Amino acid sequence: MNPKVLFRLVNDLVMTVLMLIAMAYYITGNMVHEVIGVVVLLLFIVHNFLNRRWYKSIFKGKYNMRRILQIAINLLFLVTMVLMMISAMLISSDLFPFIPINNDMVLRQIHVQTAYWGFIIMAVHIGFSWGMILNSVRRMTGITGTSRIRTIALRILSVLIVVYGVHASFEGEMGSKLFIYNPFGWSYDVTTIRFLIDNLSIMGIYIFGTHYALKFIQKQDKRAEQTI
Template sequence: MVIRLVIDFSMTVLMLVAMAYHITGNAIHELIGVFLLVLFLVHNILNRRWYKAIFKGKHNVRRILSLAVNLLFLVSITVVMVSSVPISQDILPSTPINNDMVLRQIHVLTSYWGFIFMAIHIGLSWGTILNAARKMTGITNPSIILTITLRVIAVLIVVYGVQASFEREIVSKLTIYNPFGWGFNGSTSEFILDYLSIMGIYIAGSHYALKIVQKQGKDRANLS
């Protein structure tokens, strides 16, 4: 579990760095992509049992949601990695290609979708992550004050994330390709804060949506 958490945390950090193309430049962006590819492969190897169990057992709402998000995340990251090869300028500069505009469009769009699916993926697993963190820190019975504090922080992150989504034109980046590149205003710390907050929207949203679905499932089971 510790190894998986470290790998997942590293992938999240590298994904954020990869999104900061206008800050890092192309060479570092491609190098980060290579590291992401390696961690992505290791992540899938460690979770290979998940693939074997896809069609086994009962498929409740939680499992269907998790399956759909995981597959969409897998497809988006695979497309990002495959499309990066022919448009590489530093690591594979000798790759011949005449018109790379379409591939660049696919690469950019799927990278932002992958970013969103990654956040939802984390949100659906947030309960497991919290339980693992509690065991490692020895906090098995969190206080009411701590719980309320964390939820208030979550609300503030979501509110700020919504504002950052508009300022960073996330909807446009998920639907439109800009051949001249997306401009970036602000410092590196502002970029990190904005994109972490945007991630927070989907992490919190998927986590609490899952809790509501699970509660409704339990209520139905009790009534039956």
């Protein structure tokens, strides 16, 4: 595999895992949360630097439904991450305590809710690249041929992840977290492993949903081209 592609995959994987850990604030504590946040910020800057050509190509070429949606999601993810990081530094009590903020309640609300929205948008963002990620994994593992059994097994696994993710979304009150700020924290007392499994499953809803929705859109585009 191309070393640059491998580096991108590793950078994005580490960033995703650390963002999940950062969300476990009541498990890790504030200091660990802030340190992880700084690392995520650095990895996010690297991610954008490696994909800087994408920004230059926004106003070039033809636009179809997939490209319009991808540009919207990418820019929304960028704005969400910037707001989350700026608000994080302003309310920091361990790494950046020298920044004077008198009333940080609004900033805390912005930080918490952009974090949850960023989590969902990140999953959709990954969903747009899921086909490329799967192809990269196939090349890394030496899988070249197709297998109907493997395809069926992976689709069944995807369905199970989505079903559990929906259950975890309701149990973890994800809908409320996206629209309501709770300064006293959310009553979702689980172990670290359970927290990671639940949130990975919730991510799975949006990753697989985006991936298969794009496949459907591509099929519709092809049919429309054939009828012209």
